[in-house]
Amino acid sequence: MKKRNKFKHFLYLILALAMLVYALPLISFKEGWSWASAFGVAWSLFAFLVIGAHLHYLLGVDEEKQKTLERIRAAKLREWQLKWPEDTQRRQENM
Template identity: 65%
Template sequence: MRKRNKFKHGVYLLLALAMLLYALPKLSLANGPGWVFGFGVVWSLFAFMVIAAHLHFIIGVDEEKTKRLEAVRKAKLEQWQSKWKEETRVTQRS
């Protein structure tokens, strides 16, 4: 399932890049301040954000973060279990 998701995000990334490369020369960014210039800047920033989001997923930053969080969860669980076992031993001795 992971490879299919990465493939899907790869296709979307390529589509976003193609859209940006097609539209960037047509956007009027040389007129200076104004509505047309503002639209071009906002549209370009949005396209770059979409591209960055897909790259973030493809590179697998989320996977690394998930692995680190899982390691923390395991350590906390082991700590809780050892504390619980110790408390159980103390109660049984009493």
């Protein structure tokens, strides 16, 4: 499942790069700033944002964070499980 998910991100990255390579030469600044050139710049910035997001996922920047969070969750679960028998014992003593 994980390989398919990464393949999807890789495919979208390639598509975004292809669109950007096609569109960048068509943006013209010869006549100064116009609505068309402003739209082209905004579109290019969004395309770079999409490319950056897919690269971020593909390079696995979040995997290290996920592993750290998983270790913290496991430690908290162990603490809770150790504390739980004490709580049940207290409840039984209070009855």
